Amino acid sequence: MGLIRKLKLSWLPSSILLGMFLCWYMLHLIHNTPGRDPDPHIDELKNFPVLFDSSAQLRIIVLTYNRSKSLKRLFDSLLMADYQGERIVLDIWVDRSINGEVHNETVQVANELQFVHGEKNVYVRGQHAGIVNQWLRTWKFSDNPTEICIILEDDLTVSPVFYRWLKSVHTTYKDDDRISGFTLQGVGSIYSGPSALENVNVSKKHLTYLYSMPGSWGFSPKLDQWKEFITWWEKTSLDKSFHPLVPNNLATVWYSENRRQGNAQNIWTMWFIYFNWKFHKYVLYPNIQPKNQGFSNNWQEPGLNHYGHAGLPPTGPLVVKWLPEFDKLSPLPPIVFTNGTILNELNRKITV
Ligand SMILES: *[C@@H]1O[C@H](CO)[C@@H](O)[C@H](O)[C@H]1NC(C)=O
Ligand SMILES: *[C@@H]1O[C@H](CO)[C@@H](O)[C@H](O)[C@H]1NC(C)=O
Numbered sequence: 167m168g169l170i171r172k173l174k175l176s177w178l179p180s181s182i183l184l185g186m187f188l189c190w191y192m193l194h195l196i197h198n199t200p201g202r203d204p205d206p207h208i209d210e211l212k213n214f215p216v217l218f219d220s221s222a223q224l225r226i227i228v229l230t231y232n233r234s235k236s237l238k239r240l241f242d243s244l245l246m247a248d249y250q251g252e253r254i255v256l257d258i259w260v261d262r263s264i265n266g267e268v269h270n271e272t273v274q275v276a277n278e279l280q281f282v283h284g285e286k287n288v289y290v291r292g293q294h295a296g297i298v299n300q301w302l303r304t305w306k307f308s309d310n311p312t313e314i315c316i317i318l319e320d321d322l323t324v325s326p327v328f329y330r331w332l333k334s335v336h337t338t339y340k341d342d343d344r345i346s347g348f349t350l351q352g353v354g355s356i357y358s359g360p361s362a363l364e365n366v367n368v369s370k371k372h373l374t375y376l377y378s379m380p381g382s383w384g385f386s387p388k389l390d391q392w393k394e395f396i397t398w399w400e401k402t403s404l405d406k407s408f409h410p411l412v413p414n415n416l417a418t419v420w421y422s423e424n425r426r427q428g429n430a431q432n433i434w435t436m437w438f439i440y441f442n443w444k445f446h447k448y449v450l451y452p453n454i455q456p457k458n459q460g461f462s463n464n465w466q467e468p469g470l471n472h473y474g475h476a477g478l479p480p481t482g483p484l485v486v487k488w489l490p491e492f493d494k495l496s497p498l499p500p501i502v503f504t505n506g507t508i509l510n511e512l513n514r515k516i517t518v
């Protein structure tokens with residue numbers, strides 16, 4: 167429609183970059199999801215037969231399929247992290263191919279990992295689950311309301327202080343119902359307007375900001391909000407004629423493009439973008455400068471190295487040291503609009 171056309175016209179020069187990005191994005195989808203995903207409403211995917219220990223303070227959920235080397239690299243970074251002696255559970259979810267095959271090497275690596283910080287569970291899917299179910303049907307809500315969960319795809323590594331960061335943000339923003347979750351990634355990108363695809367640029371004096379776009383390079387949902395989201399998604403996605411289209415947002419353009427190719431069902435993030443947009447929710451991002459340091463790092467796997475070229479930000483360096491100010495985060499972070507404009511919450515002023 168008009169908005170999309172306007173968007174496209176306004177950066178005709180970037181259309182080549184956009185094309186490259188689309189290629190990358192589709193490759194990414196293909197890589198993560200071997201074939202078409204099953205209907206997420208089938209019972210086996212809903213009622214996964216898993217026994218959950220509800221006494222964990224942190225549950226680490228790792229999503230993997232056939233990247234055993236990546237899994238090992240992520241695991242090594244998880245081993246090095248500081249858990250402050252707390253009770254950690256590591257759940258590794260191994261998906262199957264569309265034909266039901268399991269990648270033996272990945273299962274073997276998952277089984278052999280020695281997790282010295284707590285309990286480790288390996289769940290090999292009974293059938294192909296796909297990226298949506300891997301994301302949305304792995305955190306079975308325990309009866310422990312204080313459990314923190316972090317969902318990690320296997321191509322990431324984490325900062326040694328990522329758990330301290332998660333604890334700090336979950337504590338500081340516990341009662342802020344606008345916040346649906348926390349991302350570990352240190353870089354956000356702009357999704358509309360003339361600066362689309364550039365990095366979000368928030369003054370270094372703010373250590374956090376609110377943004378309606380999800381950061382999937384390590385995402386830690388808030389328990390009650392995640393329940394709300396999943397319930398809403400389950401209900402809404404039953405209506406096959408409904409599509410989560412957010413106006414004036416690049417993600418919608420990509421989603422629609424993928425839908426034409428029959429791949430849209432793989433994109434769980436679009437549902438979350440829509441949820442945030444419709445219910446005025448935000449994801450909290452770290453803003454650790456210089457260089458957009460983050461608490462996760464995305465390795466662009468061989469053959470998929472189109473990130474930088476496409477204009478989307480490459481991952482910044484990992485935060486390796488805990489600073490005292492990370493324990494004293496501002497309760498009123500600025501809000502970033504999808505066009506990159508910043509609303510300073512403290513004085514309600516728009517600043518650039
Ligand atoms: C993983 O699976 C995808 C799709 O089935 C395939 O293209 C890719 O080569 C596989 N990667 C590895 C490392 O086995
Ligand atoms: C994976 O392991 C299963 C069971 O051990 C075996 O039947 C299958 O042939 C193996 N597949 C490959 C590709 O090695």
Ligand SMILES: *[C@@H]1O[C@H](CO)[C@@H](O)[C@H](O)[C@H]1NC(C)=O
Pocket residue numbers: 367368518
């Ligand atoms: C971010 O904004 C500041 C001023 O607000 C500017 O000086 C700086 O160049 C910007 N950085 C980037 C990478 O655009």
Ligand SMILES: *[C@@H]1O[C@H](CO)[C@@H](O)[C@H](O)[C@H]1NC(C)=O
Pocket residue numbers: 359503504505506507
């Ligand atoms: C960016 O979006 C905000 C909120 O929709 C709007 O108030 C602002 O005018 C926009 N800024 C630009 C430069 O388009």
